[in-house]
Amino acid sequence: GESVGLHLPTLSVQEGDNSIINCAYSNSASDYFIWYKQESGKGPQFIIDIRSNMDKRQGQRVTVLLNKTVKHLSLQIAATQPGDSAVYFCAEGDAGGTSYGKLTFGQGTILTVHP
């Protein structure tokens, strides 16, 4: 299940299940959203992105959903595998003004996939 508290949110799933990782973003002006995967001892790895003029985008085994009304982003991983175990970060970017090029990362969710 999923828990939120003083520590990073965690999500534990069985291999083969679908996973849904959620993210609330803060800046209404953000027009670009990205999901990153960070494995232990590595830098973040780009997974998928979505522009604010879209509400859904699909990649290989992953789907990102964007709900601008409630400023919510989700990452769906189909048929989750043990290799998907990592920390997942959402990030938002704003193409306007002096913040151009700046990404702001969310707090992250630890995904653990059990064989």
Place this chain on the structure above:
Amino acid sequence: DTEVTQTPKHLVMGMTNKKSLKCEQHMGHRAMYWYKQKAKKPPELMFVYSYEKLSINESVPSRFSPECPNSSLLNLHLHALQPEDSALYLCASSHDREGYEQYFGPGTRLTVT
């Protein structure tokens, strides 16, 4: 080659030392970034270079001094650091500042004693 390399992988330094972190990419990217990441926290942006010019400084203390000698290299010079500066320092690059698809290196684990 879609790799960003960083050296060293680990660095231990005293508060009076001067050291440098190095980052290199050969993807032809024209934007490069330094991030700081504390344990169990998200990366926090420090600096952005666009076409070898500093475009964003997120109010980083002057004991951190970035340098972009050319379009492939990014350095972070460290001097008189504090123990609370211990963290993972990540370098990233993107096609340009329009390209939010940033490629990250593995980071340098810095410990300040």
